Amino acid sequence: MAGALRDRLLFVVVATRLAAYVLLVDLVTAFVQEERRSALWYAIGMAFGFTISSIVAALLCVQSGTCKCLNDQTGRRSVFTALRRSATVPAMEIKDEDLEAFFDEHFTALTDMAVGQFELSEEDAEDVANEILLATIFNLPRIDDIKPWLAGALAHALQHPQVEA
Amino acid sequence: VADDHDPKETVPFPPRKRTTRTDVRAFVARLAREKAEAVSVVGRHLSETARNDIPALAARPQLQTMGVLDRLATIVGLQLTREPLYALTLAQLAVALSDQLPVDAYPIVSRAQARAVARKELGKALSFLGRHEESAQVFEEAQAETEEHGVLAHDRAIIRLNLAITYLDMARYADARPLLVECKEVFRNHGDTKLHGLSGFYEGLLLQRMHLYREARETYLLLIVSNVDLSAETRAALYQTIGLCSIELEDFEAAEENLTRAVRLHKSNGSPLEAVRAELGRGRLLIRQGLPEKGIKHLRPVRHQFLKHSLSEEAGICGLDMVEGMLLLGQNQQAESLSRTIINEFLAASLSTRAITALGYLAEAIAANEATPKHAVQVREYVLSLRTTPEREFTTLKLTTDGA
Numbered sequence: 001m002a003g004a005l006r007d008r009l010l011f012v013v014v015a016t017r018l019a020a021y022v023l024l025v026d027l028v029t030a031f032v033q034e035e036r037r038s039a040l041w042y043a044i045g046m047a048f049g050f051t052i053s054s055i056v057a058a059l060l061c062v063q064s065g066t067c068k069c070l071n072d073q074t075g076r077r078s079v080f081t082a083l084r085r086s087a088t089v090p091a092m093e094i095k096d097e098d099l100e101a102f103f104d105e106h107f108t109a110l111t112d113m114a115v116g117q118f119e120l121s122e123e124d125a126e127d128v129a130n131e132i133l134l135a136t137i138f139n140l141p142r143i144d145d146i147k148p149w150l151a152g153a154l155a156h157a158l159q160h161p162q163v164e165a
Numbered sequence: 166v167a168d169d170h171d172p173k174e175t176v177p178f179p180p181r182k183r184t185t186r187t188d189v190r191a192f193v194a195r196l197a198r199e200k201a202e203a204v205s206v207v208g209r210h211l212s213e214t215a216r217n218d219i220p221a222l223a224a225r226p227q228l229q230t231m232g233v234l235d236r237l238a239t240i241v242g243l244q245l246t247r248e249p250l251y252a253l254t255l256a257q258l259a260v261a262l263s264d265q266l267p268v269d270a271y272p273i274v275s276r277a278q279a280r281a282v283a284r285k286e287l288g289k290a291l292s293f294l295g296r297h298e299e300s301a302q303v304f305e306e307a308q309a310e311t312e313e314h315g316v317l318a319h320d321r322a323i324i325r326l327n328l329a330i331t332y333l334d335m336a337r338y339a340d341a342r343p344l345l346v347e348c349k350e351v352f353r354n355h356g357d358t359k360l361h362g363l364s365g366f367y368e369g370l371l372l373q374r375m376h377l378y379r380e381a382r383e384t385y386l387l388l389i390v391s392n393v394d395l396s397a398e399t400r401a402a403l404y405q406t407i408g409l410c411s412i413e414l415e416d417f418e419a420a421e422e423n424l425t426r427a428v429r430l431h432k433s434n435g436s437p438l439e440a441v442r443a444e445l446g447r448g449r450l451l452i453r454q455g456l457p458e459k460g461i462k463h464l465r466p467v468r469h470q471f472l473k474h475s476l477s478e479e480a481g482i483c484g485l486d487m488v489e490g491m492l493l494l495g496q497n498q499q500a501e502s503l504s505r506t507i508i509n510e511f512l513a514a515s516l517s518t519r520a521i522t523a524l525g526y527l528a529e530a531i532a533a534n535e536a537t538p539k540h541a542v543q544v545r546e547y548v549l550s551l552r553t554t555p556e557r558e559f560t561t562l563k564l565t566t567d568g569a
Contacts, residue, residue: 099193107186123183128316130184131274135316137193138278144394148356149319155354156318 012056020049103133106150113151118158128157188272195270199232207236211255219254223261231271231279234259241286249293256287274314281310281317285324288331295555297335304328322351326364333367336554338375345371362393366403373410374553382410398439401430405443412450420450441470442479449486457490464490477514478548481507481524485545488527492538497531500541504528520548523559 027042107129114125132153136143143149210222222228237259244252263283266276284307291300307324311317325348332341349364365388372381385407389400408424411417424446431440444467451460464487471480484507491500508524511517527544530536550557 103186103189126186127183130186130189131272131314131316133189134184134192134272134274135278135314135320137196138275138282139319142357142359144358145356152351152355152357153316153319156351157315159315 009056013053016049016053016056020046020053023049106136106146107133109147110150110154113154114158118154120158128154132157184272184274192272192275196231196235199230200235201232203230203232203236207233207240211240216251216254219258220261222258223265229262229265229267231266231275234263234266234279234283237262238282238286241290245290245293249290253287253290253294256283256290259283260287274316277310277314278317278320281307281320281324284310285327288324288327292327292331292334297331300331301328301335304331318351319355319357322348323360326360326367329364329371330367333371333374334553336374338371341371342368358394362388362391362395362399365391365393366399369406373406376413378410378413382407382414385410397430397434398436401427401434401436401439401443404430405439405446408443408450409446412446412453415453417450417454421447424450438470438474441467445479445483445486448483452486452490452493457493461487461490461494472510475514477510478516478520481511481516481520482545482548485541485548488531489538489541489545492531492536492541497534497536500536501528501531504531517548517551517555519555519557519559520551523547526559 023042023046027039027046030036030039030042107126110129110132111122111125114120114128115122118125120128132150135153136146136150139149206227210225210228211219214222237255241252241256241259244255260280260283263276263280266279268276271279284303288300288303288307291297291303304324304327308321308328311321311324325344329341329344329348332338332344345364345368349361349368352358352361352364365384369381369384369388372378372384385403388395389403389407395403404423405427408420408422408427411420411423424443427443428440428447431437431443445464448460448464448467451457451463454460464483468480468483468487471477471483484503488500488503488507491497491503504524505528508521508528511521511524523544527536527540530540547557547559
């Protein structure tokens, strides 16, 4: 449905723009031949053709969701605000169906790393892996690449000893 | 990241109450349930409670859950730019609720994380309202909540980044810099390119505010050439600031190249106003290059655009660039007239009285034939500095003939 509408809009854009270009050629010819009245009519027709073409193109843009100007956020320090907003994503978003696979995959990877690279016992490795996964649940929405994130969390966790609970 | 780590340097994980897989699963299940319930629970409580009574909601046991805290954090984030005082009230409620989370219901690390996040949101709300001292104190409390938990290094770094930004707003540059350097490192170690880039950006901004333009430019350039995930908007902003730093360094070729690139990118991003801001930099560049006539001609439409968008402060800044150019050309009468026009615009827009006073001094100095182009630069920098330090006195900045 959306595709058919887009095709029709595209056709109107191409047709009106072609017509406007034809009129543009006529306009130049009329000017050269000093036919002022004809030139005026050609100019009106050309402007009308380009206007229709632009409106339909804008509709097409909106319909396909590619119109960047719709998302324009002007205002002072908008770039800084946008940047800072990236640090303020509300936490704790996780799809239930992905949880099991997430834990299985990363729990094993974390414990392997803790034992292999940091020489922890199995028990300590499982403990720290679970704590990291607990802390990660909160941060999941902001994590783009989970593997380096977990590796970094492990390295920092082990450089930063916990006190007795 | 972990490969760089020397196992011999690590501290053995100490004996303590074990966190089991069952604990993690139970927490996740509880969190999912609480989050699902929180939407209606929070909505109902907030709609039924008068704003003055919101703090009393902290005593309601049904609100003392992490799901509710998550929901409140979302609402605070949304309200911050709409109704900052309401956001502050909700952030304060979240802190009170986080202190009353049931001890046995959640793992220790999760409770600490929730308390830290609630305080971080409160700090941000305070910072947004310009209450920087309180904001810094709350961020320090948030940081303290995470201190005992090594696994919360990333959360701690986010808090420190926010604290550094607050210090930046307070012009406490010496305090901000080590925080930015440290949290940038943590984000890098976690592969968090977005926050790594953001920290780098603020580090550059810090250096720029400290007038360390060469270092600032290096920092921005490093960000551009690194593999940090930068949006087109950020990239454009970076080119723009590199251009502005280059003007200060009198590297005019680089300034022109970067500002032109910024204008082009802003336009293609659909941000015409940002493009106008970059054009302001190009106008300033022409004046600094010793082409004041061209500079003034370039800045006239830029100033017009700012006024068209009711951006009186930026129009004034742009006007002061033009005043600098006019003074270079010896057009004192036009310079005085423009200075007085800017004063009227500032008055009409109810802008800072300190800025108006400074502009008044400049206009009088021009009228008395005592002003030099450097004076216009000084006043412009003073007006700009009021954005971050609105209490700064103009009297501390003397209009000296050498511009010092």
